[in-house]
Amino acid sequence: MRPISRICSALLLAASIHLDWHLSRAHDHGRLSGNWPLHWLIALPIFAGLALRLSREPVAVRWRDSAWVILGGFLAGQVLEPLFEVLTDGGGWDWMLHGPRWIACAEFLAAGCLTHLLVMAWRAPAIEGSADGG
Numbered sequence: 001m002r003p004i005s006r007i008c009s010a011l012l013l014a015a016s017i018h019l020d021w022h023l024s025r026a027h028d029h030g031r032l033s034g035n036w037p038l039h040w041l042i043a044l045p046i047f048a049g050l051a052l053r054l055s056r057e058p059v060a061v062r063w064r065d066s067a068w069v070i071l072g073g074f075l076a077g078q079v080l081e082p083l084f085e086v087l088t089d090g091g092g093w094d095w096m097l098h099g100p101r102w103i104a105c106a107e108f109l110a111a112g113c114l115t116h117l118l119v120m121a122w123r124a125p126a127i128e129g130s131a132d133g134g
Contacts, residue, residue: 001057001065009050013073016046017105018081024104039104043112051119066116078105
């Protein structure tokens with residue numbers, strides 16, 4: 001996967017983490033809150049698409065790139081974006097550090113990483129079979 005493609009994938013993941021936070025949080029933020037208990041469902045198509053894209057790469061590259069994209073998306077969406085909000089909107093640190101945001105992110109990442117692993121496992125025989133000529 002090209003570096004620009006990895007960066008774009010990580011940014012898409014970061015935006016999805018931020019969207020998930022809006023879908024999961026309680027209605028104390030008005031129209032920007034969803035209070036949806038199944039918020040983590042949006043992780044399924046995002047991580048499945050990422051896995052389908054990465055499954056085309058050689059084995060060593062696909063796992064390395066998966067780790068970089070997921071880590072980069074997590075850092076941008078769960079650390080840098082809330083930090084930016086704290087610094088620019090003058091909010092308190094509890095906005096970034098309180099439990100509900102991290103619980104929502106953990107649920108999103110758990111569902112997403114499981115989906116990613118399942119799709120990669122499903123695609124592995126097809127990729128390996130095509131490399132053998134069969």
